[in-house]
Amino acid sequence: MTDLELPASVGAIRRIREDPHRLGHRAHGPREPIVGAGHGETGPAHKRIIVGYGFWIFLLSDIIIFACFFAAFAVQRGSTAGGPSIGEIVDTRRVAWQTAALLLSSYTCSLSFAATNLRDVLRTQIFLLLTGLLGLAFVVMEALEFLELANQGFTPQRSGMLTAFFGLVGCHGLHVTVGGLWLATMMAQVQVKGFRREIIHRLMCFNLFWHALDIVWIGIFTIVYLMATVA
Amino acid sequence: MFGKLSLSAIPLSEPIPLITSFVVILIALGVLILITVKGWWPYLWHDWITSVDHKRIGVMYCLLGVLMLIRGFADAIMMRTQQAIAIDAPGYLPPEHYNQIFTAHGTIMILFGAMPLVLGFMNFLVPLQLGVRDVAFPTFNSVGFWLTASGALLVNVSLFVGEFARTGWLPYPPLSETTYTPGVGVDYYLWAVQISGVGTLITGINIVTTVLKMRCRGMSYLRMPVFCWTALASCLLIVAVFPVLTATLAMLTLDRYLGFHYFTNTAGGNPMMFVNLVWAWGHPEVYILVLPAFGIFSEVFSTFSGKPLFGYRSMVAATLFICIVSLMVWLHHFFTMGAGAAVNTFFGISSSIIAVGTGVKIYNWIFTMYGGRVRFETPMLWSMGFLFTFTIGGLTGVLLAVPPADFMTHNSMFLVAHFHNVIIGGVVFAVFAGLEFWFPKAFGFRLHEGWGKAAFWCAFIGFWVTFAPLYVLGLLGMTRRLQHINIPEWAPWLYVSVAGVGILILGVIAQVVQLVVSIRDREKLRDVTGDPWDGRSLEWATPSPAPFFNFAVMPNVEGEEAYWGIKLRAVETQQLAEEPKYEPIEMPVHSPVGIFTAFFTSVFGFAMIWYIWWLAGVALVAAFAEFVVFAWRDVHEYEVPAEEVARVDRARRAAREALLDRLSRQGALP
Numbered sequence: 001m002t003d004l005e006l007p008a009s010v011g012a013i014r015r016i017r018e019d020p021h022r023l024g025h026r027a028h029g030p031r032e033p034i035v036g037a038g039h040g041e042t043g044p045a046h047k048r049i050i051v052g053y054g055f056w057i058f059l060l061s062d063i064i065i066f067a068c069f070f071a072a073f074a075v076q077r078g079s080t081a082g083g084p085s086i087g088e089i090v091d092t093r094r095v096a097w098q099t100a101a102l103l104l105s106s107y108t109c110s111l112s113f114a115a116t117n118l119r120d121v122l123r124t125q126i127f128l129l130l131t132g133l134l135g136l137a138f139v140v141m142e143a144l145e146f147l148e149l150a151n152q153g154f155t156p157q158r159s160g161m162l163t164a165f166f167g168l169v170g171c172h173g174l175h176v177t178v179g180g181l182w183l184a185t186m187m188a189q190v191q192v193k194g195f196r197r198e199i200i201h202r203l204m205c206f207n208l209f210w211h212a213l214d215i216v217w218i219g220i221f222t223i224v225y226l227m228a229t230v231a
Numbered sequence: 232m233f234g235k236l237s238l239s240a241i242p243l244s245e246p247i248p249l250i251t252s253f254v255v256i257l258i259a260l261g262v263l264i265l266i267t268v269k270g271w272w273p274y275l276w277h278d279w280i281t282s283v284d285h286k287r288i289g290v291m292y293c294l295l296g297v298l299m300l301i302r303g304f305a306d307a308i309m310m311r312t313q314q315a316i317a318i319d320a321p322g323y324l325p326p327e328h329y330n331q332i333f334t335a336h337g338t339i340m341i342l343f344g345a346m347p348l349v350l351g352f353m354n355f356l357v358p359l360q361l362g363v364r365d366v367a368f369p370t371f372n373s374v375g376f377w378l379t380a381s382g383a384l385l386v387n388v389s390l391f392v393g394e395f396a397r398t399g400w401l402p403y404p405p406l407s408e409t410t411y412t413p414g415v416g417v418d419y420y421l422w423a424v425q426i427s428g429v430g431t432l433i434t435g436i437n438i439v440t441t442v443l444k445m446r447c448r449g450m451s452y453l454r455m456p457v458f459c460w461t462a463l464a465s466c467l468l469i470v471a472v473f474p475v476l477t478a479t480l481a482m483l484t485l486d487r488y489l490g491f492h493y494f495t496n497t498a499g500g501n502p503m504m505f506v507n508l509v510w511a512w513g514h515p516e517v518y519i520l521v522l523p524a525f526g527i528f529s530e531v532f533s534t535f536s537g538k539p540l541f542g543y544r545s546m547v548a549a550t551l552f553i554c555i556v557s558l559m560v561w562l563h564h565f566f567t568m569g570a571g572a573a574v575n576t577f578f579g580i581s582s583s584i585i586a587v588g589t590g591v592k593i594y595n596w597i598f599t600m601y602g603g604r605v606r607f608e609t610p611m612l613w614s615m616g617f618l619f620t621f622t623i624g625g626l627t628g629v630l631l632a633v634p635p636a637d638f639m640t641h642n643s644m645f646l647v648a649h650f651h652n653v654i655i656g657g658v659v660f661a662v663f664a665g666l667e668f669w670f671p672k673a674f675g676f677r678l679h680e681g682w683g684k685a686a687f688w689c690a691f692i693g694f695w696v697t698f699a700p701l702y703v704l705g706l707l708g709m710t711r712r713l714q715h716i717n718i719p720e721w722a723p724w725l726y727v728s729v730a731g732v733g734i735l736i737l738g739v740i741a742q743v744v745q746l747v748v749s750i751r752d753r754e755k756l757r758d759v760t761g762d763p764w765d766g767r768s769l770e771w772a773t774p775s776p777a778p779f780f781n782f783a784v785m786p787n788v789e790g791e792e793a794y795w796g797i798k799l800r801a802v803e804t805q806q807l808a809e810e811p812k813y814e815p816i817e818m819p820v821h822s823p824v825g826i827f828t829a830f831f832t833s834v835f836g837f838a839m840i841w842y843i844w845w846l847a848g849v850a851l852v853a854a855f856a857e858f859v860v861f862a863w864r865d866v867h868e869y870e871v872p873a874e875e876v877a878r879v880d881r882a883r884r885a886a887r888e889a890l891l892d893r894l895s896r897q898g899a900l901p
Binding site for chain 2: 042065071
């Protein structure tokens with residue numbers, strides 16, 4: 001019902017000048033507003049931006065879940081109830097390998113997305129597979145760690161500290177496992193359907209997810225494992 | 232095979248839940264038979280259950296919320312009558328049943344009554360007000376709604392099978408640990424709230440993305456209606472704090488199911504950690520509910536005063552101020568923890584300061600009415616009732632925010648009166664104002680005016696008669712959650728309170744009658760113009776009920792109060808804008824993924840509650856399979872042909888032209 005014929009950018013600039021209601025309007029310098037960026041002047045953003053943005057918001061909420069588990073660990077770190085202290089249960093050598101595997105998997109994950117941007121199915125699949133294998137190695141090492149601790153009687157039921165330790169590290173491990181399931185599904189989808197628009201969006205979200213898990217792990221590596229060797 | 236589940240889980244010896252269950256099952260069966268006989272299933276399935284239309288989902292949220300409000304109100308009636316009867320007497324509710332009732336009342340009212348209603352309004356309104364066709368993720372929106380419904384289902388199943396928690400609506404450990412509460416009650420609570428919490432988070436992400444990335448052309452931030460601002464602030468809080476609830480309940484679940492020691496009082500557990508974490512969610516949750524309520528009132532005050540909202544920008548600032556400060560006040564729920572003078576002082580001051588933001592809003596609403604032509608229609612009555620009620624509730628809140636005073640009134644009936652004062656006066660009044668206000672936009676006809684006003688006056692008077700005595704009782708020293716009372720001097724106040732509940736019941740009856748009468752007289756109450764209240768924001772630019780694509784052509788906003796500007800221009804030129812060129816519209820396809828997900832989560836939750844491990848595993852695998860199937864679909868959108876768009880929009884234009892014509896014949900135009 002309004003002046004649709006006018007190009008959006010021209011219309012926007014004219015409206016900014018002429019609009020008596022332009023309370024609080026802040027022009028973004030001399031640049032014209034970018035169409036599809038969702039900045040208000042030009043209408044809804046492109047689907048890719050909406051999907052990525054929404055997934056970022058989800059990741060933030062996921063990081064808050066981890067924040068709670070970190071907080072619980074901080075509170076209960078000294079609550080050993082006569083059991084082992086955090087320094088006695090940490091095996092830094094294995095954790096170094098775990099960290100290496102996970103960080104490397106983030107790198108291969110980025111390579112896969114670079115291949116996706118080139119629309120190269122084979123390389124995308126190879127690097128996704130590598131990412132998955134490195135993730136698997138990480139999860140297996142973590143499972144071994146948990147098993148060994150359990151064999152010594154150091155289970156979450158033993159003390160508040162062990163509860164918080166298993167809860168935080170296990171929550172991350174669960175995320176990596178679910179990520180692996182997602183990755184396998186994505187590989188199948190890429191193989192069957194090729195690079196359709198929504199599949200590329202999903203690969204982008206997967207990349208964000210995987211890197212976020214890496215960031216969380218750096219927190220765990222530092223606060224749980226490295227600081228255990230100091231104190 | 233069936234875990235802990237056996238026939239003894241059906242409460243055969245307790246007549247109240249048994250008869251209630253029986254009646255509810257009968258009603259449900261009756262509805263199902265009616266739908267089948269009338270052949271409504273295809274319509275329900277295609278147009279509602281699998282719909283991804285934000286308006287339909289919003290309406291379903293509201294329907295769920297209203298049903299749960301009635302369920303929670305039934306609990307409230309039982310509590311008030313029990314306390315009035317059980318003075319130096321046992322009353323008619325045994326303690327273990329009474330404890331379940333107050334737990335269920337709180338849980339249902341907040342999480343399954345008020346939350347769905349607020350989410351429903353946000354879903355229904357935000358895309359319409361922003362001038363877009365749907366939310367950012369329509370299919371996930373449907374999943375979110377059905378997860379909430381799944382949680383509500385589990386809570387209500389606990390009435391028939393097993394029991395509900397007896398711990399209060401926030402299951403404080405160590406009472407809620409298996410040592411002290413071995414039954415399934417807390418598990419029902421945990422899984423129901425966990426599942427619906429995920430649904431809420433999905434809606435939160437959806438609305439934040441919609442508001443920040445999907446506004447129509449020209450809709451810059453400071454042109455958004457205040458309701459969109461409050462929805463944004465509320466959903467930012469959802470994204471920030473619902474994960475805290477998820478994590479906290481997950482920890483309690485680990486304690487209960489696997490013997491972890493997060494919150495136990497042995498082996499290094501820390502019960503106060505639960506209280507801190509849960510209120511880090513719980514206090515912002517209050518603002519998640521009340522901020523959109525403020526948004527509704529802002530729309531109502533400005534529409535029915537015929538004026539732009541006074542102090543729009545200070546309203547936005549106050550909203551965001553509340554959004555941030557609400558994250559810093561949680562400790563005022565347990566000043567008595569013993570955190571020390573410094574900590575208590577900090578939280579006391581922050582709790583008082585947050586009232587400043589609300590105060591700014593109150594004055595803005597008052598000044599919006601000042602000098603306006605106030606129309607005392609039903610939504611406006613609810614809003615003015617809110618101004619009075621909420622201000623008093625806020626003042627008693629500031630009193631509770633002072634730690635020394637709080638030590639005297641902590642967990643007393645004074646507290647109970649205070650939070651009902653703000654939640655009923657704030658959220659519930661807003662919901663009823665909003666239902667009245669936007670009902671024609673959803674269904675195409677108005678609600679009956681007289682019955683609406685009757686409902687308001689019953690609710691307003693009933694509220695004060697019920698809760699004013701509770702303030703007095705609190706100051707006299709009565710604590711909350713008492714199953715029986717040994718002090719006969721309190722009796723008069725408890726009797727007055729029960730009388731108030733009677734008036735509230737009349738209000739509920741008036742609401743039901745209003746709905747029935749309005750449906751009967753719908754032709755007389757039909758809204759032909761799409762703008763029944765002389766509205767100011769874009770939702771009133773659509774016909775009533777709004778078409779599934781909302782806008783035939785995406786609007787181009789040229790100032791604040793987008794629709795008011797369009798209307799003024801039409802009045803000035805005495806004609807509508809030129810007919811636009813209609814183009815085909817892409818709309819998301821309907822999807823059953825939401826209801827299937829909810830089915831699997833309900834089965835999973837039920838299986839976990841009763842320790843039926845194999846069934847839980849099956850449900851998880853099935854849910855994953857369902858997601859893969861969903862991810863495999865190729866068609867995401869379908870095209871609405873330009874002719875169809877033109878047909879709908881020309882009808883709308885014809886209605887508007889007729890209105891313009893009538894106004895000019897009446898000489899109402901300049």
